[in-house]
Amino acid sequence: MNTHRVTTPGPLRVLSWHLVAYKRFWKANVLSGLVQPLLYMLGLGVGVGALVDRNTGATEVLGGASYVAFVAPGLLVTTAMALGAGESMWPVMGGLKWSRGYHAIAATALTPRDIVLGHGVWMTVRTGLASSSVAAALALFPDTRSWGLIPSVLIAVWVGLAFAMPVMAFSIKAELDGAFAAIQRFVVIPLFLFGGAFYPLSQLPAAIAWLARVAPLWHGVVMARQCTTGTVQWGAAALHLGYIGLWVAAGTTLAAVRMRKRLST
């Protein structure tokens, strides 16, 4: 291998491993990624939306948007959250304990850091694909069709990473996969319900609303909503993105440290 050429960065080599495995699933995934938001939109739009929009005070609380227009960005961002978190649980434990693929990689010229960054790149691709599916579905409805869906996909990916990387750090240390059900139950699902995706946080008791603001989800939902409803406030946007970025950075750093420890005993 003495030919001179540009070397592929380690994380991208790890990405190609994920892609080989995903080759078998991506079509089915993209399809279900389209169908699921369609069902949500129909269910929420026809049912809840009709109810909410009939209430004259509601549109004011929702910032002037119809209910489906209000919910759509929430749908987009929560999808990325759930995927980023879920794909950083069992697959990460599998790489360490079951198929032990991470051990195989660590025996090559790659490093534990490449594995972690590679997972991040992979999660970017996965959440990017999934969010694009959702955005495509949302573009089918006049109420939710907007150019703002495009930046919203990027925001969703950013939120996906803000969950994927800290969850990865958690999964590297987890001994039993039962811990994952707990994360789903006590973090992902509560955030889904109380994280500002389906109604404004102003509807919640202050303490709970404050908790929801700690997690990266709400920041992403608010930003995506500003994009789709054309009400972007640039200063606040920078703060939101930066705050989400803190979660990404902290999760990635912690995951890299833990991965190195775990793989080099």
Next chain:
Amino acid sequence: MSEALITARNLVKKFGELTAVAGIDVEVRRGEAFGFLGPNGAGKSSTMRMIGCVSPVTSGELRLFGMDPATDGPRIRGRIGVVPQMDTLDTELTVEENLHIYGRFFDIPRAECRRRTKELLAFAQLSERATSVVDNLSGGMKRRLSIARSLINNPELLLLDEPTTGLDPQARHVLWDRLYRLKQDGVTLVLTTHYMDEAEQLCDRLVVMDQGRIVAEGSPRSLIEQHSTREVLELRFPAGRNEEHGPQVEGLGERHEVLPDRILVYARDGEEALAAAHARGLQPESALVRRSSLEDVFLHLTGRTLVD
């Protein structure tokens, strides 16, 4: 003499309080087939993982190709191949996907990966199973795939941790044949085993390891010459009665060992010792004369058998 690929001086590996490797000195030269022979728990895998640059050295010095694993891990790993004790194949991918993606980890260009994948499939006698999912392979096939995969980067040094443990005799022989071919092609082999026949078959030189230490070193033949007699007479008395016959074989050979199921008499000439035993009136259930093996060397050095 050819250059040293591996040099270890007073190499130590500790896991908390437990000392897995207790200060070993090893030197492996290019082109050699070198073995670590020892029972379970001797510290073979711990040593191999340090040499493979995935497990940090606790103390002592380790150099591969003159480089330090602590600072040059990725560069060293790029030049070696590793077959770990437990397979780390991607069981959901096909045989050829496993090879191809492993090549990508070393950043081998795709076309080259494809070429080498084909070549290695033939080498591992897996060409017909190229598109099978790994989960469906037999144990022997998986092991051959692990070896093929470890060769994807044309390694100068191949580390094999218990390459044939758990395989049936036929699968082991197929594997030995493949390893023998690599050896003839000039690949430097370092392997661990607790099978003395494997060590005798494949290794030019080996160390006998026990409880984290090296207790003997040399070629299989020289180890046997140094630590055992040419032949061994095995006497089997009825179960549970070997112990009591121990004193009666005293002097039949140079020395003897009493095991739960048999007595081993170490003698230059086994038949002569057997005749002498009969002359003493000993009536074993069965008697067998064989050549000394590394098993006898291990037994002599440690007082224990290799495989329990």
